Amino acid sequence: MELDERKKEILRAAIDSYVDTAEPVGSKFLASGGSLRVSAATIRSEMAELESLGLLEQPHTSAGRVPTPAGYRVYVNELMREHKLSLADMETVNRAMRKRISELDKLLDDTGRLVSNLTSYPAYAAASPRGGATISRYDFIGVDNNTFIALVMLGGETVKNKLIHSTAPVSPAFLTRLSALFNASFTGIAEDAMTATLISATERAAGDSAGIVAVVAGFSIEMLMEAKQMQPRLSGALSLFDYPEYRDIGKARRVIRYLSDERNPAKLPAPARGGDVKITIGPENLAEELRDSSVVVASCDAGADIRVMVGVVGPTRMDYSKVTSRLEYIARALGWLLSQGGEGNLLLGGPDEGQMDVLEGDEDFERN
Amino acid sequence: MELDERKKEILRAAIDSYVDTAEPVGSKFLASGGSLRVSAATIRSEMAELESLGLLEQPHTSAGRVPTPAGYRVYVNELMREHKLSLADMETVNRAMRKRISELDKLLDDTGRLVSNLTSYPAYAAASPRGGATISRYDFIGVDNNTFIALVMLGGETVKNKLIHSTAPVSPAFLTRLSALFNASFTGIAEDAMTATLISATERAAGDSAGIVAVVAGFSIEMLMEAKQMQPRLSGALSLFDYPEYRDIGKARRVIRYLSDERNPAKLPAPARGGDVKITIGPENLAEELRDSSVVVASCDAGADIRVMVGVVGPTRMDYSKVTSRLEYIARALGWLLSQGGEGNLLLGGPDEGQMDVLEGDEDFERN
DNA sequence: CGTTGGCACTCACACCGCGAGAGTGCTAAC
């Protein structure tokens, strides 16, 4: 299917207009637009052909035309003009990313919110699960007579801590023994093996300390389980109601509910390469609930075994160009941020002005 | 204002019915209900009197009657029958609370979700800010040549950690120096004094270590700022759309947006005593956005300087009885859970079957 | 005097038919 130049022009103009207004677009309107230098009648016959090609359709005779999913597909693949980020937008992203972030969860949450704000569509961010992760190290630090902190490190990346109040006094010697026990028996094993280890370890431990062993081990198991599942969070769900196609509450609900289920966003088709963006239009979605919505997902490089995805949902008439460019920019910034901290979620500072300039490239920027 | 018994009956029946169906209720319908043993005409004249008392009103002549906020107020104060929790509901709460929770944030988040599920209205949970909190202690633990963990303890309750990768090698001696510096200069001071201290400390530190000092201090400031503001989170916002009074998307949006703003839920009127419940009906709300919604808030005892609130929002025609009882139960369970862990956010286990029985009391339970 | 049945009255709401307007397809002329 190779469209001639004028058909492309017309399709692009029609989609741009429909994306903007959500109103079917007619030949007369396009003719008056200016960029096409032909009459409405000509446009009419061209549109009729575009319709027979399945790229446009009429909601009813005597209405204007509306792009079909196939039409959007052509638009996205061939016609879409690159949307330049405004300096202001980039500044927003850079500022958000420059904030020192201490936990991956929170970073993803913030990113989702940022994307949603910048695109005015609902957005989510998620990290891929690290199934094979094990605990690499334990530390125990005494606080006072009855209190100590257990510090658990997961696979060189994540550290979590738990403040533990004990009924029995905790001596430095006890903490040393505890440390020896855990570092010897509970490191490097998977979550399912944890329980068995726990039982044998508890048997060896005497009286009071058995309870403490159970608490620390329980905390470890919880951590491993958490690491196994990614927990995407939807931001800006409410903005869906801004779009007339979701005026019907039921429809919006279905979409939001689908994406609120933590298992689902993981299933959305994501690009393999970091920095790339994948667009899934309407019926291309496998999930029934998204059949008349579109999804744009970017993934980003963030070290060897961890994959991070950022996605946006909206009507099929989404502003693909704007969303794509912003998502790309954010995914690149996020990837940079994540790889900067080693393989970790804990970062020394963030991108600063100078370094972000590299990301921005040297194109000339246009506002909006 | 003392209503005679029959007026009370009628008001109660009218409100119960309207809560159920959201349809104006007419005299004929009430007469056919059975529990009133008088004719429709009698009910009509009684309802006319209730209307002149300002407890009922007609949306228009020749429609049934609808309770006014004042009517709900009377209902809540005098008429409401106590709603017994089903065993199944209690089991749900107990199970949720029995889960080992490691962070206060997460616990509140889970509680909000639980309340929303149990009441089918949007819910939130929030902890009151601890303004005067300071950092009480720092620990630094070496991981490998370039990496160490900074452990920061906030006022005896909260511990956060940060994994730090340094470009220069970190020796045990360096960590000892770091520890001495931070524990001497950065403990016990408020967030606003932090910056000044940081500058003088950085001046004293040499070269590479200055960067590290800045990172750790930045992390500390972030922590203190986080502790100063509570961060309530809205759960189940979507369920608002189940109610016909929010069919108008704009109205629902306003309510959800208001409650999504982290500053706002803190402003809602909360009961002073833990375990108590406060009901604010429609125009009783100070916030413009909630003028035709109702809010039910419970607070719970959770140690000396920390106050936790759990709240529910819904239409003025909310099922006050059901919501009140469930909220009460959950707030008590939460209070128990929080006070159990000392003053802390880190808990040894959770309530178990036996202990929760105390909470349940010894009333006989009815299902639903 | 409280209670009841009857009756006229009043609205909201759903339904119908109509005209206006927008947009098309087709055809004939350029």
Added chain:
DNA sequence: GTTAGCACTCTCGCGGTGTGAGTGCCAACG
């Protein structure tokens, strides 16, 4: 190949109408 004109189609918004639910009032009853 392009354009102007024209007849045609279909949606949408508008005003009118009728139905039904529910009321208020009144007269009669115990």
